[in-house]
Amino acid sequence: MTTWGLTKVRVRFRARVALDDVDVSVDPRTVTALVGGDGAGKSTALRALVGVVVPERGEVSRPARELIGFLAGQNAVYNDLTVDENLDFVAHAYGLRGTGYERRRADLLDRTALATARQRLGGQLSGGMRQKLGVAQALLPKPELVVLDEPTTGVDPVSRLELTRLISHAASEGAAVVFSTTYMSDAERADLVVVLDDGHVLLTGSPDDIVRGVPGTVWASDAPPSGVTAWRRQDAWHFYTGGSAPSVSATAVPPDLEDAVLVAAVQHQRFRDVGVSI
Amino acid sequence: MTDDALAFPLDVANVAKRFGSFVAVDDVSLRVSRGEVVGLLGANGAGKTTLMRIVLGLLRPDSGAVRVFGDAPGRATRSRLGYVPQGLGLYGDLTIDENLAFVARAFGRKPAKSSDEGVRLAGRETVEAASLGLRRRTAFAAALSHDPDLLVLDEPTSGVDPLARAQLWETIRGAASAGAAVLVSTHYMEEAQNCDRLILMRTGRVVASGTVSDIVSGHAIVAVSSERLDDVFSILDADGIDCLKSQHELRVVTAAQPLVAQVLARAGVTATFTTKPATFEEAFVQIVTETVAVAS
Numbered sequence: 001m002t003t004w005g006l007t008k009v010r011v012r013f014r015a016r017v018a019l020d021d022v023d024v025s026v027d028p029r030t031v032t033a034l035v036g037g038d039g040a041g042k043s044t045a046l047r048a049l050v051g052v053v054v055p056e057r058g059e060v061s062r063p064a065r066e067l068i069g070f071l072a073g074q075n076a077v078y079n080d081l082t083v084d085e086n087l088d089f090v091a092h093a094y095g096l097r098g099t100g101y102e103r104r105r106a107d108l109l110d111r112t113a114l115a116t117a118r119q120r121l122g123g124q125l126s127g128g129m130r131q132k133l134g135v136a137q138a139l140l141p142k143p144e145l146v147v148l149d150e151p152t153t154g155v156d157p158v159s160r161l162e163l164t165r166l167i168s169h170a171a172s173e174g175a176a177v178v179f180s181t182t183y184m185s186d187a188e189r190a191d192l193v194v195v196l197d198d199g200h201v202l203l204t205g206s207p208d209d210i211v212r213g214v215p216g217t218v219w220a221s222d223a224p225p226s227g228v229t230a231w232r233r234q235d236a237w238h239f240y241t242g243g244s245a246p247s248v249s250a251t252a253v254p255p256d257l258e259d260a261v262l263v264a265a266v267q268h269q270r271f272r273d274v275g276v277s278i
Numbered sequence: 279m280t281d282d283a284l285a286f287p288l289d290v291a292n293v294a295k296r297f298g299s300f301v302a303v304d305d306v307s308l309r310v311s312r313g314e315v316v317g318l319l320g321a322n323g324a325g326k327t328t329l330m331r332i333v334l335g336l337l338r339p340d341s342g343a344v345r346v347f348g349d350a351p352g353r354a355t356r357s358r359l360g361y362v363p364q365g366l367g368l369y370g371d372l373t374i375d376e377n378l379a380f381v382a383r384a385f386g387r388k389p390a391k392s393s394d395e396g397v398r399l400a401g402r403e404t405v406e407a408a409s410l411g412l413r414r415r416t417a418f419a420a421a422l423s424h425d426p427d428l429l430v431l432d433e434p435t436s437g438v439d440p441l442a443r444a445q446l447w448e449t450i451r452g453a454a455s456a457g458a459a460v461l462v463s464t465h466y467m468e469e470a471q472n473c474d475r476l477i478l479m480r481t482g483r484v485v486a487s488g489t490v491s492d493i494v495s496g497h498a499i500v501a502v503s504s505e506r507l508d509d510v511f512s513i514l515d516a517d518g519i520d521c522l523k524s525q526h527e528l529r530v531v532t533a534a535q536p537l538v539a540q541v542l543a544r545a546g547v548t549a550t551f552t553t554k555p556a557t558f559e560e561a562f563v564q565i566v567t568e569t570v571a572v573a574s
Contacts, residue, residue, distance in 0.1 A: 029508070037439020038410035126322035153437050154364075156321040156465050157559045158566050161520055161531065168523040172512045182439050185467050185559060189524050197439075206525055231444035232451065234471040234490065258440055258468065265441045 002063070003027050004049070004145050004176050009058030011044050011199075018044045019055070019199045025192075026145065026176045031167055033190035034180040035261060040196040042180035043073065046147050049178070062145055066094055069143035069175075071151055076134035079123030083114055083133055086122055087140065094141040101140075108136040111166055128159030135163055139170055146170050148179035152186050164189055184258040195261055202264040207257050214255045214263050216242040221250035229266045233258070240266060282348070286311050287428045287459040288333060293342035294482075295328055302328040303339070304482035310428070310459040315450060317473035318463040321566050324479040326463045330430055333461065334361060346428060357385060360426035360458075364433050366417040370406035374416050377405060378423060385424040392419040394449075411442040418449055429453055431462040435469060447472045467558045480566050490558050497561035500530040500538055504549035513545045514538065520563075531560045532567055 005025040011018045019041045026032050026049070034042045047053040048060055050070045062068060078086055087108075091101050109115040112132040117125065125133065135151050148167070152160050164186070171177045171191075179186075187193050188207045195203040195210070203210050220236040225248040230239040238253065239246070240263045255263070282289065288310040295303040303325045310316045320326050331337040332344055335351030346355040361367075368377050374397060379389035392398050397419045400412055408416065414435065421429065431450070435443040451472070454460050462473065470476055471490050478486040478493065486493050503526065504510045511528055514521050519541065520532045530538050535551050542549050556564065 037442055038437060040439065128322040150437070154433065154465070156324075156566075157562045158321045160465075160559070161522065161563050164522055165515060165520065168511060169515050172508055172515070182437055182443075183466055183468060184440065185557075189522055191525065208525060229441075231441070232447055232472055262440050262444065265439065269441070 002061070002144075004061050004063065006045060006048060006055075007059040007061070009045075009048055009055045009060065011041075011048055011053055012056045017199055019048065022058070022196070022199070022201050023204070024049070024178070024194050024201070026178045027192075028144070028174055028176045029171050030176060030192060031171050031190045032176075032178040032192040032194060033187040034178060034194050034196060035182070035184070035187045036180075036196035037182060039198070041199040042196055043149050044199075045196065046070075046149050046178065046180060047072075049145075050147050063143075066141065067144040069138035069141060069146045071134045071138040071148040073149045074131075074153065076137060077122040077125070077130050079121060081122055082119050083109075083122070083125070084118045086133060087137060090137040090140050096141060104140060104142070108139060108166075111169070112136050112162060127154045128156050131155050132159055132163060132166075135166055139166065142173065143175060146175045146177040148177070150180050150182070152179075152181060152183065160186070184256070184261060187261075188257045193257070195264055197265055197268050200268070202268055203260070210260045211255055211257055214240075214260045216240055216263075217252050218255040218259045218263065219246050219250035220253045221246070221248050223248065225250070229269075231262050238262075284312075286345075287347055288461060289343075289345040290329070290333065291343045291345075293329070293332060293339040293344060295325075295332060295337060295339050301482050303332065305342070306479070306482070306484055307342075308477055308484070308487075310461050312427075312457050312459055313454050314475065315454050315460040315462060315473045317470050317476040318461060318479065319465070319470060319476060319562065320479035323481075324566075325482040326479055327432070328482075329479075330432060330461070330463060333430060334359070357424070358427045360421035360424070360429045360453075362414075362417045362421045362429075362431045362434050364436065366413055368405045368413060368417055368420070371404060373402050373404050374408065374412075375401035377416060378420055381420040382423050387424055390423070392423070394419050411438045414438055414442075414446060415449075418446060422449070422453060425456075426453075427458055429458050429460040429462075431460065433463055433465065436465075440468070443468065470558060478562065478565055480568075486565050493565075494556060494558055494561045497556035497564055498553050499556045499560050500533070500535045501552045501554045502528040502530060502538060502542075502549050503552070504547060506547055506549075509545075509547055510542060510549055513542060513547060517541045522560075529554075529560065531556070531563050 009022045010020050036042050048055050087105050218240050220238050224230040224237045228239050230237040286309045290308045293306050318326050332339050382389040394415050397415050435446050511523050522529045
C-alpha cells in the first residue's frame with residue numbers, strides 16, 4: 001500500500017511562508033483530519049498535495065491525477081447546471097461513462113440523499129446539499145486519494161452525518177482520505193489528526209494520542225482567571241497551566257480534543273509573542 | 279415601554295410565513311430576555327433564516343406578532359439592533375476602519391476606535407485582504423459599534439479556529455453581560471454549548487427547546503464494538519444504517535439495537551453493543567429525522 005502525503009514541505013507566497021517544514025501522511029483506508037483556523041495553512045497543504053500549489057522545498061507523494069478526487073472549498077458546484085449535469089460534467093473530465101458510471105452516480109445520489117433533487121439547479125440547493133454534491137463529485141471516479149477542503153463547513157448536523165458516513169465509506173473502499181475542518185467534533189471521528197497553526201504542524205496523532213499528549217493540566221473555573229488565556233466550555237472557563245497550581249479556585253478536568261488543540265494553539269501563540277521560533 | 283418589552287427585547291408570538299404553498303415558518307413563538315443568549319438550530323430549510331429575516335423586519339409574517347423592544351420591527355427598532363449576517367455584510371474594497379466608520383455614520387454615530395485590539399491594529403487593511411477570522415471580528419465590531427440591545431447573529435463563527443471562536447464567544451457573552459439579548463443561529467455543538475437556551479426547528483416548527491442537557495436528555499445511541507470494526511461499518515453502511523465511525527467504536531444514531539444485531543448476525547460478524555448517551559449532535563439528528571431515541 002502506498003502512503004501519500006507531504007514531507008518537509010515549504011510553500012511561499014511572495015514574502016509570506018504559508019507552510020514551513022510540514023509533514024502530513026495520508027494512508028489508504030484511513031481518514032486524516034487537518035485542523036486549524038483561517039490562515040493556518042490547511043488549504044495550502046491540501047492544494048500542495050493535489051498539485052495545484054508547487055512547494056518551494058520538500059516532497060509531495062500523490063497518485064496520478066485521474067486517481068485524485070478533490071473538493072476545493074465551498075464553490076465546487078456550478079450554479080447554472082442541475083445536480084445531474086454537475087455530476088456528468090465531472091464524469092466527462094475523468095472519462096467516466098456507460099453503466100458503470102450510471103451505477104456509481106446512482107449510489108452517490110442515494111448516499112447523499114440528493115436522488116430527489118437531480119433536476120434542481122446547483123444555485124437552488126441549500127448549503128448542505130451543495131457540499132454533499134461537491135463531495136459526491138470528488139468521489140465519483142473512486143479515487144485512491146480523496147482530498148476535501150472543509151467539506152462540513154456551514155452544513156447542518158443531518159447532512160454532516162451523511163457526509164461523515166460517505167467519507168468513512170470511501171476509506172472502507174480503500175481510499176486514502178484527508179479533509180480539513182475547524183470543528184473538533186468532525187476531527188475526533190478521524191483516524192489521524194494533524195493540527196496546523198501559522199503554517200506549522202503543532203500536533204500529529206490519533207485523537208486519543210493528542211488528548212493524552214496534553215502537557216500540564218487543564219482546569220475549569222466559574223470565572224475567567226486573569227493573565228492566562230481561558231476558553232469558555234458550556235458553563236465553565238477552561239485554562240491551562242504547565243504544572244503550577246492555578247491562581248483562582250479551579251478544578252482539574254480531563255481534556256478533550258478541543259481543549260488539547262486550544263492548549264497547543266495557546267502555547268504556540270505564547271512562543272510567537274515572545275519571538276521564539278519553533 | 280411595557281415591563282414585558284423591557285424584560286424581553288425580542289418577543290415572537292405564533293408567527294407563520296408561507297412562500298406560495300411552502301410553509302417556511304409555522305406557528306413559532308420564542309422570547310429572548312435581556313442578557314440571554316438563545317441559539318436557533320435546525321437542518322437546512324428548517325426556517326431559521328426566514329425567522330431571522332422576520333425579526334430583522336426584512337419579511338412580514340403572514341400571521342402572528344413580532345415585537346422588538348415592544349414595537350413591530352422597523353426603522354426605529356433597527357437602530358437598537360446589531361446584525362452579523364453569514365456573509366458578514368462588509369465592503370471588501372474598503373479598509374476595516376472605513377467599514378466601521380460607514381456603519382457608525384449609518385447609525386448616526388461618530389466613528390470610534392473598536393475595543394478589539396486586533397481590529398484596531400489592522401484598521402488600514404482592506405477587508406478583502408484580511409483573514410476570515412479578522413473579517414468576522416470586524417463584522418462583530420461593526421454590529422456592536424452602536425451598543426445594540428438586541429444582537430442577531432447568523433452562524434457567527436463559521437470557519438474560524440477554536441481559539442478565535444472562543445474569543446468571538448467572549449465578545450458575544452460580553453454583550454449579553456452588558457444587557458443585550460442575543461439570538462444566534464448555529465449548526466455546531468461547539469457554539470450551542472455557549473448558549474443559555476436552545477431552540478430546535480424542523481420544517482418551520484419548534485420541535486425542542488431548553489439547555490443542551492435538556493435536549494440531550496433521554497436520547498441514546500447504540501455503540502458497536504468489534505475486532506472487525508471496518509467490516510462492521512461496511513455491513514451496516516451497505517444496509518443503509520446511519521453510523522459514525524470513530525477510533526474504537528461505531529455509533530449507530532438512527533436505528534435500534536435489535537435491527538443492528540440482526541444485520542450483523544446475518545453477516546456472521548460478532549460484536550458487542552452498548553447503549554450510550556447521545557451527543558448533542560446525535561440527539562439533534564434523532565429529533566430532526568424523527569427517529570425514536572433508543573431508550574437509555
